Amino acid sequence: MEAREIVDQLGEQMVALEHAPNDRECLNTVFRGFHTIKGGAGFLDFPGMVAVCHAVEDRFDLARNGATPMDSTAFDGAQQALDLLVDMLDCIAAGDALPDPPAALIDSMRVQAAPIAGEPLTAAAGAGDDLDDLDFEALLDSLHGSGGIPGITATAGGPSGHEPPAPPTPSPTPAITPSPPAPAPAAPANPRKAQAAAAHDEPTVRVDVRRLDAMVNLVGELVLARNRLKTLRPRLHDEELDRAVGALDGATSRLQSAVMMARMQPVGRVFARFPKLARDVARQLQKNVELVVVGAETELDRNLVEALADPLVHLVRNAIDHGIESPQTRRETGKPEQGQVRLSAQQEGDHVVIEVRDDGAGIDPDRIRDIAVRKGLIDADAAARLPSDECLQLLFLPGFSTRAEVSDLSGRGVGMDVVQSRIRELSGQVQIQSEPGHGSRFVIRVPLTLAILPTLLVEIEADVYALPLVRVVEVLAHLPGTPMSIDGQDVIDLRREPLPLLDMRQWLGLASAPLALGERTVVVLQTGEQRFCLAVDRVRGREEVVIKALPRTVRGLPGYAGASLIGDGRMSLILDVDALYQTGVRGSRRLKQSLS
Incomplete structure (x- = not known):
């Protein structure tokens, strides 16, 4: 697990270093990451992993001592090595044999490092710098051989994977005269190192x-x-x-x-992998893209953090693939050649908002409408009546894709469908906003935790149902005005805004309520960009509930997200607000046009 965290951080750090190759602190941090992985791999006897890390160290040492700065070829090789380490960690987790590291990759990194063999080791510290921990480790490597760990021989990843790498041609090495130890300074010279040391002194414990x-x-x-x-x-x-x-x-x-x-x-555990992902996708598409990460310190339940990884991968890749234009197109439209994708997170009350925004071409709602009709995903008449903002919701339909041909990145029509399905499983919602020519914005809202859910309890006859509190906009003591019927759907005018009305009793197939519709309580709910009203018999109040699996009798039925025991000992079903809207509100997509 620790190695996986280091690898995720290395992806982000190497992208930062590529943008600022002269940042010595960042360079040392990346070097330290590979060195830490190498040490653990040597201790656990994974020589192939040791060889990969040591080869990268050789190349980074050239940059650290000022002999040869990092260039695009070196960064590409280091990124390939990082991808290989990810594959190796996957193999270790699965209990499989590690793949042999490609000899070409190892050799390409070491060929560049060979010219510095035999140079004075004191040069690695840089002019005027004290010998730090990394330089001391490099000194130990030189004394113990290219493997870097006494008793462990690194492999070059040849055909058998067990042959040691050929050392570079030796040259006369000047004698090293150790200097007498200096007295410990009263205060550390490097404040950042002092802060890091203080962080390591904080008491922590690993818990299963x-x-x-x-x-x-x-x-x-x-x-x-x-x-x-x-x-x-x-x-x-x-x-x-x-x-x-x-x-x-x-x-x-x-x-x-x-x-x-x-x-x-922190969501930064997931965000850390996206700078490398954005770099790889942009290079594959020959685009110039900057990924800006904001709010990585925002915290979520660990289960939600991991579950958000796949939806965010789809959104970031789509932003680069479909949103950001080519450098030439951006020049022609007066934009800077480098596009920007912004990945941000912030806490709002008892939920977290995660946003993926780009400054690309935006989404043309008319094109989305035409593609959906052509693919048979929606009826032409219904599509013609859709407002522009609701056309964007067609992106979530299974099978929808704007690509005419399938590529490695897109075209199969499963990306956005996966995003919405996964977010709904997390009791969250995703919204789309876009302005053609100026970019798009995808907003995800999820609760802080799925273990205990704040809800609003409502009653229908003797049964109690729970509505996720994050979806509740307001509660009305009685129905305002008389409902109108449009295309068979009841609609009420709430402060000059037409909202669909769903009678919970009718949705459940129950008889008419003893109270008239106008005398019953109404809950205003939010689903995506749309609000609608839910008529219930009574509102019981707010209560935190523990989410349990659905009973078998209702498992698989639309409209139910889970179950829980409430304070009086009865079972309460947790309602799926999105499914309520989709299954109970008919013709709602035409309401805005019909009443405008």
Whole structure:
């Protein structure tokens, strides 16, 4: 796991170094990353991985001592080596044999390093610099041989993968006279090194993820017990019991927050892999693209962090492939040759907003409409009545693609469909905004955690249903005005905004309510860019629920996202707001045009 984290960070760091090749601190950081992986690989006896890391170190040493700065060929080789390390780590995780490192890659890195063989080792520290940890490691490498670790022989990745690399032609090496040790300084000369050392001194402990998951489950059971006590408390009229339940409520909330924080991880763990991804895709498409990452320190539940990786890969690749124009096209339209993709994250209340924005060509809604009709994904008459903003939602239809031919990057019509499906599985939503000629913006909203969900409980007869609180816009004590019917769909005018109205009783197939429709409570919900109203019998109030798997009787039915036990001990079904809108609101896509 630690090696995987280092590799992810190396991808981001090497892209940063490629933009600022004279940044010695960044160069040393990258060198240290490869050196750390090499040390672990040598300890665990993975000679092929040692050989790859050592070859990269040889080339980076040329840049560190000022002999030969890093160029595009060197960066390409280092990126190929990083890709190979990723494959090797995948093999180790799967228990498979490691692939032999390509001899051509190893040789290409070492051929450039051969000219410095035999140069004074003190040159590696740079003029006027003290010998740092990396230079001391390089000194040990020179004393112990090219493998870098005593007793371990690095391989060059030949046909058998067990032959040691041929050392460069030796030249006379000047004698090294060790200087007497200097007294320890009162304060470190490099403040950044001091900060790093202080960070390493902070007490930390590695905990098995399964233990954290077990703690979350136990806290969930405690939350259910607390909710049960809070429900029973008003009936007992005991002042001492009220104080005890109040204390338990506060302690449970603090414990829940502490356990949730233990599972939180910065989204930077996922964001770190995207600078390298953007670089590789841009070079493949011969485009000039800068990826800007903002808010990498924003924290999410670890399960959500990992689950967001695939949707974000699709969005970033699509932004570069479909959004950013070629350098020539950008010049002709008066834009700078280098396009920009911005990946950002920020917390808003009890959910996190992640945005992928580009300054490319934008999305033409008319073209999207025509492609959807041509591919048979939507009826021509229905497509003609779609407003421009809702045409963008057609991108999420399975099988939709703007590519006429299938390529390695796109054309199969599964990318955006995967994005929306995965985000919905995370109880989130994704929205699209675009302006032709000026770029596009994809916004993902997900809850901070999936373990415990804030909800609004509503009642239909004796049954209780839970609506994710993040989707609730407002609650109306009664229906405002008289509903109109357009294309068979009820619509109400809420402050001069026409909104579709869904009667929950009708959606469930129940008989008419004892109360008239106008006297029932209405919940205004958000799905994508559209809002709609849901008529219910009563609103019970807000409650945090623990998400459980659906009962078999309703598993697979649209409109249900999960289940939970509520405070009075009954089962409550958690409603899928997007599915409610899609299955219960008919003709809603035409409402804006029909009422305008």
